[in-house]
Structure formats: C-alpha cells, structure tokens
Amino acid sequence: MRVHELAKELGLTSKDLLGRLKERHIEAKGHMASLDEDVVKLFLEERQAKTGQPVAVAGKRLDGASSSVKTRRTADKREKAETGRKSVSAPASAPAAQAPAVKTKEGGVSATPHAEAPAVVSETAVGEAPSETEGALKPLEVKVPISVKDLAEALHIRTSDLIKFLMLKLKLLANINQSLSQEIAAEVLRAHGYELVLPEEPEEVVHKSKKAGKGDSWKARSPIVTFMGHVDHGKTSLLDMIRRAKVAESEHGGITQHIGAYEVRLSKGRITFLDTPGHEAFTAMRARGANATDIVVLVVAVDDGIMPQTIEAYDHAKAAGVPIIVAMNKIDKPQANLDRLKKQLSDIGLMPEDWGGKTIAVGVSAKTGEGIDRLLEMILLESEMLELKAPYDQEATGIVIEAKMSKGRGPVATVLVQQGTLLTGDFVIAGYQSGRVKAMTNDLRQSVESGLPSQPVEITGLSGVPEAGDRFYVVRDEKKAREIVDQKQEEVRRQRLEPTHKTHLRLEDLHKEIKAGSIKQLNIILKADVQGSLEAIEDSLNKIGSSEVQISAMHKGVGPINTSDVILADASNAVVIGFNVEPDDQAKEFAQKEGIDIRTYRVIYEIFNDMKAALEGMLAPRIKKIFVGRAEVRKVFSLSKHGIVAGSFVRKGKIVRSGQAAVVRNGQVVYEGKIAALKRFKDDVRDVAEGFECGISLVGFQDIKEGDFIDAFEIEQVARKL
Numbered sequence: 275m276r277v278h279e280l281a282k283e284l285g286l287t288s289k290d291l292l293g294r295l296k297e298r299h300i301e302a303k304g305h306m307a308s309l310d311e312d313v314v315k316l317f318l319e320e321r322q323a324k325t326g327q328p329v330a331v332a333g334k335r336l337d338g339a340s341s342s343v344k345t346r347r348t349a350d351k352r353e354k355a356e357t358g359r360k361s362v363s364a365p366a367s368a369p370a371a372q373a374p375a376v377k378t379k380e381g382g383v384s385a386t387p388h389a390e391a392p393a394v395v396s397e398t399a400v401g402e403a404p405s406e407t408e409g410a411l412k413p414l415e416v417k418v419p420i421s422v423k424d425l426a427e428a429l430h431i432r433t434s435d436l437i438k439f440l441m442l443k444l445k446l447l448a449n450i451n452q453s454l455s456q457e458i459a460a461e462v463l464r465a466h467g468y469e470l471v472l473p474e475e476p477e478e479v480v481h482k483s484k485k486a487g488k489g490d491s492w493k494a495r496s497p498i499v500t501f502m503g504h505v506d507h508g509k510t511s512l513l514d515m516i517r518r519a520k521v522a523e524s525e526h527g528g529i530t531q532h533i534g535a536y537e538v539r540l541s542k543g544r545i546t547f548l549d550t551p552g553h554e555a556f557t558a559m560r561a562r563g564a565n566a567t568d569i570v571v572l573v574v575a576v577d578d579g580i581m582p583q584t585i586e587a588y589d590h591a592k593a594a595g596v597p598i599i600v601a602m603n604k605i606d607k608p609q610a611n612l613d614r615l616k617k618q619l620s621d622i623g624l625m626p627e628d629w630g631g632k633t634i635a636v637g638v639s640a641k642t643g644e645g646i647d648r649l650l651e652m653i654l655l656e657s658e659m660l661e662l663k664a665p666y667d668q669e670a671t672g673i674v675i676e677a678k679m680s681k682g683r684g685p686v687a688t689v690l691v692q693q694g695t696l697l698t699g700d701f702v703i704a705g706y707q708s709g710r711v712k713a714m715t716n717d718l719r720q721s722v723e724s725g726l727p728s729q730p731v732e733i734t735g736l737s738g739v740p741e742a743g744d745r746f747y748v749v750r751d752e753k754k755a756r757e758i759v760d761q762k763q764e765e766v767r768r769q770r771l772e773p774t775h776k777t778h779l780r781l782e783d784l785h786k787e788i789k790a791g792s793i794k795q796l797n798i799i800l801k802a803d804v805q806g807s808l809e810a811i812e813d814s815l816n817k818i819g820s821s822e823v824q825i826s827a828m829h830k831g832v833g834p835i836n837t838s839d840v841i842l843a844d845a846s847n848a849v850v851i852g853f854n855v856e857p858d859d860q861a862k863e864f865a866q867k868e869g870i871d872i873r874t875y876r877v878i879y880e881i882f883n884d885m886k887a888a889l890e891g892m893l894a895p896r897i898k899k900i901f902v903g904r905a906e907v908r909k910v911f912s913l914s915k916h917g918i919v920a921g922s923f924v925r926k927g928k929i930v931r932s933g934q935a936a937v938v939r940n941g942q943v944v945y946e947g948k949i950a951a952l953k954r955f956k957d958d959v960r961d962v963a964e965g966f967e968c969g970i971s972l973v974g975f976q977d978i979k980e981g982d983f984i985d986a987f988e989i990e991q992v993a994r995k996l
Contacts, residue, residue, distance in 0.1 A: 312434040411464065425459060433450050496662075500566075535675050538650065570587075572584070580622060585622060674740045703746065801835050803855055840865045852875070902929070907922050931961065939982050
C-alpha cells in the first residue's frame, strides 16, 4: 500500500502521515512510497483501538487478496481462537516454545529452529506477556544488537505485534529494521518468557580448548608497569633513564629504537614497561577489555606538586583497580620539598607509607638517576605481593600495544603476550587482521623464536594493521581462523551501516537497575566552573546515598568536560555531571558515539533534585539538547535597530534561527536563550551552513565578545523509560 492510499483510509493528509512515519523512524520519501504490510497493520490497529473500525482497507485484506470486511473479521476471530491457548495471557509455566530445548556443545541450552511457535502477542493483549516470576525462563540464544524483524522471528510473533509491544510497554518508537540493544532485547525476551543467552564469539569457541586451569602450567610472570602523570613531570625522562641505566648495561649492543614497550632485566627479576601516550589511552584500552597493566607508577614533579592531570591520572588508575606507586621526580632540584608533596598526596587519598599510609612513594631524579634502583625494587616487591602468574604451555593470547605499516616489512605489530607462548610460525588473529608470524623481535630488535607471558615482541606477517588494544590469539585451524576474521569484518561493515550504542547507565534507568540488583554504586564524573561549586555539589550529593546504592565520584575537577572525562565514564559506566561547564567538541562526539549520559546544569539544587529523583525512580522527562552547530564570534557590532550583533563564522554544523543558543566563553556557558535574529549580509535567513559568515543577535543578551562561541541546539523532551 502506498502512503497516499493509507492516508486517505485514515482520514489524514499525506503530509501528516509522512510526519507520523518520521516520528516512528520509518523511512518514506514521498506520498507514492510503498509501505510494508506490518507498518500498515500498525496504523490500522491503532485506529481500531481508538474507533473500533476493523483492520481492513476498502474491502481488501492487507496482503492484497480480495476479501470483504466481514471475511477479515472472521479471519481475525479464527486466528485469535487458534492462538488463544498460546496467547501471552496464558500461564507462564509454559510461556514459550514447547519443543524440547537442545543443549549446545558447551553445555548450554538452545531452542531448536523447528520448535513449535511460542506465545503470540494478540491484538487485545499486547504487552501482557508472561511474567518471569510465574515460572522459569527458557534460555534463547540471540545475537545482539538485533533488528526488530529478526527478534520477532526469533520469538515467532508478528513484527507489528513486537512494534506495538515496544511502543506501549517500553515507550520506544521503532521500525522493522531498527537495531535493538542487548538491554532492550533482554527485556523483550523476559516479557515473553525467555532469558537472553548471548552466542559465544567464534574465537571463544576456537580458543576455549586452550584455556588451562591454574595447575602446574601456571608459573610466575613479570609485572607490567605503566607510567602516568601530569605533562612535563618527567614520565618519558624516567623511562629513558631506566632504559639507559638498566637495559644498556646488561645487553650487548645497547639500545636501538624502542617498540612501545620494553623489558628491564634485574638480579631479582624482570619488569615490563609500557610506553603508552597518557592516561586516556590507558583507559580507552581498558574500556575495550584490554587490561594490560599490573602496576601504575604515578609520576609527580616535586617542584610543581599535584596538578590537574595528576588527579586525572590517579582517578583513571584508581577506577581500574590497579596498585599505584608514586615516583616523586626532580628531587635533584634545590627547591624540592618532599614533605609538601607528601601532604598533597595525602589530601587526594595517597597517604605515603612513611606517614602511616599504604602508598609506596619513592624520591627519584630522571636527571641524575638517583632513586631509580629503589623504585625498581619497590615495583618488584609490589609484584611479589600480587603473586602474578600465567600459563606457559598453551597457545598465546594477549593484546596489541601499537601497530604500523612499515615500508619494507609491511604490517608490523607490537604485542604483549599475556598467556601462553607465542612462536614463530604461529597463525595469529589480531583484531580484524590475521596471518602467520613470519618474524619476531624483542625490544632490543634482536630476533627471537618465542614470546613468553609479560614479554613484548614485535611481529610481522599480518594481513593488515590492527588497532592498539585489539586482542590477539593463536589459532591452529587456519581455515577456521580466516572464517572468524571474515565474520568480524562483516560485523564491522554492518555496524557502520546500522550504528548502535553500547548500553551505558542513564539516570532514567537508575531506579530500575537498583531494584534489579544490578547496581550498588552510581559512578559519576563531576566537572564544575570553580572549586567552590565542586565542593558544594559533592557535599549535597553525599547526603543522597541510601542502603541500596552509593554515589561515587570517579573523578572531579574544574574546567570543561573533556575527552578524558568521557573515556573514564565509558570504562567505568559512569554518568557525567557538569555545572556551568559544557563538553568540548571531541567530548561531545565521543559521548554521542558511545552513548554516554552527559548532563549539564546551571543550578546546584537541580543536580540534587535530579539525582534524588533518579534514585527514587521519579525522574521527570529529560530535556535533551541536540547539538546543531557552532559559530565563532569574530567581530561585534552595535546597530541602532538590532542592538549588539555578533559577526560570526560557522565552524561546525549550522546555525538555525528558530533554535536555542548558548554563549560559551573559555569553556563556560555565560548565556543560554534564544536567537533573536540571523542575517546573511543584509538578509534575514532561516539558517547558515558550515563555512559561511553570518550576523547573530540574541534575546536579552548584549555582552557578546570576540572569541566567544555560539552553540546552536534544539530542545527535545525525552520521556523516562519505564
């Protein structure tokens, strides 16, 4: 059926119907566009629910065959009678497929593809699915994200019924091709008497036989250490000093170019150092499941003391649950005051051992080498306490530290072996690439035949360049390995066409998560314009916690919300709260891509109210700001007719006259309101696109300055998920 035909049947104009289709994310380019039968059913059934009119159009069935309205009603009654015994209002003791469940090879349970159809959602009982409390849920293997159409097929129900269920019960407007997240799919399955079972990744199936228990094959391994800290506090200098002092003196030939990680051989053991570019990379790898670091060395310059990036690095390491050793650098300087630094460390929660705390703090100098031996000794002592072990006699697994395309050697990857032994000639899968290891070198560029747990090695032979943080593992079956890589590459292509977000915590869902017992701690990232505001907000939030859930500030700081904040929120499943600050462009993009909940406020009491309401499950509909564009103010004019006009250049997106606007100065919002006028030369215009100049005046705001940014956005009210 075409759009104009359905519009006529519903008593609407084609334009009105196209608008309703757009609201439901159903694509239709014009009044002549053809509509899927399920879409037509959905609209007609909505009309039937309101008016009682039958689901038929001009005496025809929806499949196009000729039929009277009476015949359609009879068919509907017969269908309901046939499905009545299996309808969603039936007892949950038999909520789904009656065919016997089939156990998988791994001992799980999977429904057979020829199982008798489970409960069908009838038109009169949408959403009245069996409660999981009435009977045991049956496992059903579903690969997520999954389209509405595929999920309906898995449940053996009509697509229109599933769309109706999503709309009425979950308040989600979806079309048949829309992808549903793991959380949504699990909720739908529970409502229909099933428990979501995720299929094992192909590589897990291949690699499962190689996972060894902690038996005789598990032996001690070297600690893996990452240096973190404020820029210019000497991280790189310390690494270079350790490498010069400890690597060159023990290895013939000295040091050549390093490969992003290197080993130090000491009389009491070995230490592997990762030379990663900052705490954002550290946490980004952790967010991808690549937990490579055993110990973090937090480098703090004695003369500067604790700086904002020091606190960021500490919070990132703390969130990862990694032991922290403090290297108090630059003790060779005459103004070095260790006691002052130790007091600052104590204030942020790192009480040094000699002050009665548990944090190992060592004075060092990257310039003279003083304290380096003691720092290495303390790292080895900490690793003894951790009792680090790994299996040696199995195929290797680990992570990619860095990778590049070499002109003479092709794709080259530095990998860190975490378990097993990597051998030259092994067939390796690394991320979306694969290949046989042709050559292997250690951090001294010496050719080696094997890589053991905690050892970094550089390998060649891959089909392409993997990404830092990708997992690698050895596979015996080369044919199966290539199938896995093909599947993974196909998945990447599919995700590009159907982007889906990770499921991150949102304040709207907090109460439901608490009641389900899946959350005991609400993690937040807190940013404010000044220190006083930060302390006031933290004090107010400390009063909200209950016996069911505690609020934990993973990181707090002064200044705009940056990428580091959003990466930490991604890895820690946290909500980002901003007071009188806005996220920068990169942070916005990353948050949108990963589905991170960022909330900005102008009144402290509103933060308190929202957090309290979220805990109680009473959170009001969320006002969502949809970013439209950003303009830079380059010249300010005072005109008699229009007052202050900002001569601006649109740097991103577009500026829309009908939208809302915020003036951002030095990362802080100084005004929020409406656009009074938008001009291009002397003409009033509706919008101005990226790369063009325009004049902007704002309602009730005259204090515009050169260098300000004007952000245009639209306001959308998002109903709380039920």
